[in-house]
Amino acid sequence: MRVVVVGQGYVGLPLAIRAARRGHRVVGLDTDARRVEDLKCGRSVVEDVTAAQLESVLREGTYRPATGAQAVPEFDVAVIAVPTPLRDGVPDLSHVIEAGRTVGRHLREGALVVLESTSYPGTTRTVLGPVLEEESGLRMGRQFALGFSPERIDPGNRSWTLETTPKLVSGVDAASLERTADFYAGLVERVVPVSRCEEAELAKLVENTFRAVNIALVNELAQVAHDTGLDVREALDAAATKPFGFLPFAPGPGIGGHCLPIDPVYLSWWAAQARNGRGSMLIDLAERINAARPAHVVDRVRSHLATQGRTLAGARVMLLGLAYKPGSGDLRESPALDVARLLQVEGAQVCAADPFVEPTAVGGLQLVSVTDEELAAADIVVVATDHDVFDYNRVAARAAFVLDCRGRLAGRAATAIVEQL
Ligand SMILES: NC(=O)c1ccc[n+]([C@@H]2O[C@H](COP(=O)([O-])OP(=O)(O)OC[C@H]3O[C@@H](n4cnc5c(N)ncnc54)[C@H](O)[C@@H]3O)[C@@H](O)[C@H]2O)c1
Incomplete structure (x- = not known):
């Protein structure tokens, strides 16, 4: 089938590559021209897709990254996997609406459109559906099928992948559900039908x-x-x-x-x-x-310094781990960054060690390696993200004081004073 995947990020790229490897002809659309250039050159932008996988589908011509609404070819299936962030604490569906306009302008009778972006119940039927209808002049259900299939991808998880994780599928009517289920049945090991989009969105x-x-x-x-x-x-x-x-x-x-x-x-x-x-x-x-946890970490650092008659101003604090989860360099919404910012506001000298994070991604923060010297130079070491690659015995032996937010130093012989968060 001819497939268009709108949004080539953590969700859309693995899906596009999977579909291409299963024999579909796939166009991966993204508004980010630099990302598209990277993909064209075989540089993967997410850790779940290897350069080899990308190069193979590019070489075979089954996957084509493209930018711009003009690049949308005729398609049998369009999948929308664009961001659904918050703006001022409120859902922001502007990307879904924009993607819906792009898809709607090229929608032909009989095609299937699936939303994968996470959103609140009613988004597929009452937000995306009307945009597609308005742009195409076609009726959802009657002239095109519309489904919702949430992504459950856990970036970096080797056991539960796109293929092995059961995939929920739903549609705005019975025929749309069937079309959505058929499409994904060719991509993943197990599809789980949900009778309406609203329940799948809620799930x-x-x-x-x-x-x-x-x-x-x-x-x-x-x-x-x-x-x-x-x-x-x-x-x-x-x-x-x-x-x-x-x-x-x-x-x-x-x-x-x-x-x-x-x-x-x-x-x-x-x-x-x-x-x-x-x-x-x-x-x-x-x-x-x-949301209050990063401030609580800072309170605990402050309390420790107070026992020594010191304040945060001028104290050297070393953060171990900046990514939001172990084994990954993903900084999105990472609480470690909030901890760093709060410490800096109070005048602490903050450095951080994270071998997975690109130095360019953390402006304003000194990145260091976990050496004996760095550990000894820090007034406080905070284990913020427990990457396995860190040598926790060395941390316990060389640091003066460790605030262990992840329980990794529990039970280890330590010369450092260790407190669990
Ligand atoms: N990342 C995850 O682990 C994860 C897991 C499950 C569900 N989700 C959901 O999937 C959706 C996508 O998330 P993501 O992590 O893949 O986001 P992402 O930021 O990694 O990728 C989204 C891509 O969409 C592109 N884009 C935005 N508007 C566009 C448009 N109008 N046309 C074409 N491209 C457009 C962006 O340039 C970006 O490259 C969100 O709703 C998210 O909540 C994410």
Whole structure:
């Protein structure tokens, strides 16, 4: 089939390459001309697509990156995978609408359009559908099929990939659902039909909200345990031995990435719109607890310095890890960056070690290696992101004081004073 994938980022690029490898003729559209140039030269822009995979589909001519609305060829299937951020705390669907206009202008009778971007219930049917109808003059359901299939990609996860993770599929009517299911059945191992787009849209938000709320719970528990002199991680590990009815989550310096800080806000915002201002008290509270974590890290650093009669001004703080999750260089919404910024505001000299992060991506922050000298020179070392590549025994041996936000130094022999967040 002739497939157009609009948006060549973390979601759209792996999908486009997968479709090309499965024999479709794919055009990957993106408004970012530099990204398209990189892709044309075989430079992958996301870690889940290797340069070899990209080069192979480019060579075979089954994948063509392109920019500009003029580049849209005739298609049988168009997939939209563009950002759905927040603007001033409110869902911003401008990219989806813009992509919808581009697709709508080239939409032919009988084609299938699928939205993959995460959004609140009703987006596919009441936001994207009307844009496609207006631009094409065709009716959704009757003259073109329209579906929603949320992406569950976990960048960097080697076990659960696009192919192996069950894919939810839905449509604005039964025929659209069937068309959407058929398309994805050729790309992934298992599709899971959901009867309406609205429930599939809600399911995606629920998955990430579930994580965000549970992380907020353990983050608050960590504060309670600290204030009362208990070891929260030992308690959580003990609770996790229960073989049923419990799922483990770990406390940390806050939540990051594209999904967890954003998707719950979409859900609560939508609930408030749909119910006369009554959003979700639990989600809103979880957001507040998680958002306050970087400031809590800084409070703990400040408290330690106060025990030595010092303040943050002039103190040297070394952050281990800047990315929002281990094993990745992804800085999006990373709480470690908030910690760095808050420390700098109070006059601390902040340096950071993160072998996965491009130095150009972190302006205003000195990047260092984890050497004995750097560890010894720091007044405080904060383990913000627990990359496996860090030598935690060396950290425990060489640093003076470590605030361990990830529990990686627990149980290690240490000459450093180690506090768990
Ligand atoms: N990254 C993840 O881990 C992840 C996981 C699941 C779902 N999602 C969701 O998928 C959607 C896309 O996220 P992403 O992480 O791939 O974003 P991204 O920023 O990595 O990529 C989006 C791409 O879309 C392009 N773009 C924006 N507007 C466009 C337009 N009108 N036409 C063509 N291209 C356009 C941008 O230039 C960018 O390259 C979001 O709704 C996100 O919430 C992301």
